[in-house]
Amino acid sequence: MSALTSHQFHSSSLREYDIRGIIGETLGADDAYAIGRGFGTLIARDGGTAVATGLDGRTSSPMLEEALIRGLNDAGINAISVGMGPTPMLYYAECVLEQVQGGIQITGSHNPANYNGFKMVFQGRPFFGADILKLGTMAAGGDWDNGTGTSESYFIEDEYVARLLKNFTGKPFNIAWDCGNGAAGPVVEKLTASLTALNGGEHHLLYTDVDGSFPNHHPDPTEEKNLEDLKALVAEKNLDFGVAFDGDGDRIGAIDGEGRVIWGDQLLQIYAEDVLKSEPGATIIADVKASQALYDRIAELGGKPLMWKTGHSLIKSKMKETGSPLAGEMSGHVFFKHDYYGFDDAPYAAVRLIQAATNIGKCVTQLRSDMVEMINTPEMRFQVDESRKFAVIDEVLARLQADGAEVNNTDGARVNTEDGWWLLRASNTQDVLVARAEAKSEEGLNRLMQQIDMQLELSGLHRGEPVGH
Numbered sequence: 336m337s338a339l340t341s342h343q344f345h346s347s348s349l350r351e352y353d354i355r356g357i358i359g360e361t362l363g364a365d366d367a368y369a370i371g372r373g374f375g376t377l378i379a380r381d382g383g384t385a386v387a388t389g390l391d392g393r394t395s396s397p398m399l400e401e402a403l404i405r406g407l408n409d410a411g412i413n414a415i416s417v418g419m420g421p422t423p424m425l426y427y428a429e430c431v432l433e434q435v436q437g438g439i440q441i442t443g444s445h446n447p448a449n450y451n452g453f454k455m456v457f458q459g460r461p462f463f464g465a466d467i468l469k470l471g472t473m474a475a476g477g478d479w480d481n482g483t484g485t486s487e488s489y490f491i492e493d494e495y496v497a498r499l500l501k502n503f504t505g506k507p508f509n510i511a512w513d514c515g516n517g518a519a520g521p522v523v524e525k526l527t528a529s530l531t532a533l534n535g536g537e538h539h540l541l542y543t544d545v546d547g548s549f550p551n552h553h554p555d556p557t558e559e560k561n562l563e564d565l566k567a568l569v570a571e572k573n574l575d576f577g578v579a580f581d582g583d584g585d586r587i588g589a590i591d592g593e594g595r596v597i598w599g600d601q602l603l604q605i606y607a608e609d610v611l612k613s614e615p616g617a618t619i620i621a622d623v624k625a626s627q628a629l630y631d632r633i634a635e636l637g638g639k640p641l642m643w644k645t646g647h648s649l650i651k652s653k654m655k656e657t658g659s660p661l662a663g664e665m666s667g668h669v670f671f672k673h674d675y676y677g678f679d680d681a682p683y684a685a686v687r688l689i690q691a692a693t694n695i696g697k698c699v700t701q702l703r704s705d706m707v708e709m710i711n712t713p714e715m716r717f718q719v720d721e722s723r724k725f726a727v728i729d730e731v732l733a734r735l736q737a738d739g740a741e742v743n744n745t746d747g748a749r750v751n752t753e754d755g756w757w758l759l760r761a762s763n764t765q766d767v768l769v770a771r772a773e774a775k776s777e778e779g780l781n782r783l784m785q786q787i788d789m790q791l792e793l794s795g796l797h798r799g800e801p802v803g804h
Contacts, residue, residue, distance in 0.1 A: 338372075383458070393442070408483065424522065445583075519580045530689075614673060632707075645664060710773070710777060728760065731793075752786075755772065755774035
């Protein structure tokens with residue numbers, strides 16, 4: 336196939352945090368080539384010579400990686416493929432392989448099987464927002480370097496699994512692991528075998544065979560319906576807890592021994608208690624969708640809670656800026672800088688859950704039971720015209736300011752009232768508004784929802800039926 340001289344991406348594929356599209360419709364081999372050529376050009380102009388690549392288990396991923404590597408090579412950049420595995424394995428390779436200056440994972444994450452995409456890291460920092468838009472501008476103008484790079488494979492899986500257990504001193508627990516046929520399966524098989532050899536815990540595995548058609552359930556652990564098989568296994572075997580992973584293994588879900596979901600912000604309460612034992616007074620970051628119970632708990636433990644914008648790239652950047660050892664999102668991205676590298680790694684988060692329960696001296700079910708119970712809505716998403724979504728938030732903020740409401744505008748509008756809080760923000764990746772509310776009582780929650788409805792109506796919108804992911 337002859338090299339492209341320029342390229343136009345589909346208008347929907349260049350996103351805030353990654354590049355994403357539907358194979359054969361909005362994303363294909365030419366896009367992958369252009370991404371490799373543009374990213375490689377930026378690496379070369381920054382003095383770099385090599386990029387690590389990795390891919391998830393989707394059927395389209397090998398085709399995209401082949402085109403991506405050709406693009407990198409034509410920009411004069413060497414490609415080192417670490418093969419199929421979870422996104423954090425690629426992040427790990429980018430951190431430890433001295434010869435590379437960046438990394439690209441081909442993954443559709445938790446999207447349906449016909450989607451795919453790219454997550455990128457540049458010289459150890461997240462590559463997002465304006466960086467991604469620049470790839471589009473460069474491609475349209477054919478602003479690419481020419482060169483000849485090499486391509487090689489590097490098997491890093493065993494080294495990665497060993498690193499997940501470095502400094503591990505956890506007690507034996509009986510755990511269920513649901514990989515959802517995603518890319519973390521082979522890593523989890525090796526990880527649990529190592530855990531059994533280390534401390535003799537019982538590990539029961541679900542769906543570790545990688546299958547890009549996701550035949551058992553959708554690999555998104557933030558939706559409770561996808562945790563049914565995990566709950567059944569924990570109940571049947573009377574296990575201590577269960578963990579689940581999304582399609583590319585950078586987000587974790589968990590349930591306790593009673594089958595209760597431990598949401599992302601609740602997991603962070605457990606991790607914070609452990610991390611703050613060794614880093615007292617540290618800043619712990621969570622996104623604007625997280626429960627007030629989390630921020631209160633961090634403060635109670637002597638830490639400094641920091642509310643920040645939703646988005647894994649934005650959180651990682653804020654961690655670097657503040658020196659935070661731990662951060663997390665409602666969506667299950669958990670970032671450990673404490674004793675690790677600061678990227679979101681779900682298999683590592685699972686290991687740290689065992690370690691935290693050990694260090695705190697309580698089982699996971701007890702840790703979940705000890706939490707302050709709040710009544711909250713799931714994340715609600717409402718369709719809105721792309722041209723209106725940020726304008727609506729500006730209108731809401733202006734009205735709230737005029738009313739003298741207590742508002743945090745870090746990412747949309749998060750409003751505190753005597754009942755609790757409600758949030759309305761614009762999604763960076765879809766044409767939707769995202770709402771969430773949390774209260775101490777059902778009556779309070781209803782009042783908060785009425786406030787959301789009122790604000791939407793004042794901007795000419797109706798909450799209506801929420802849309803899916």
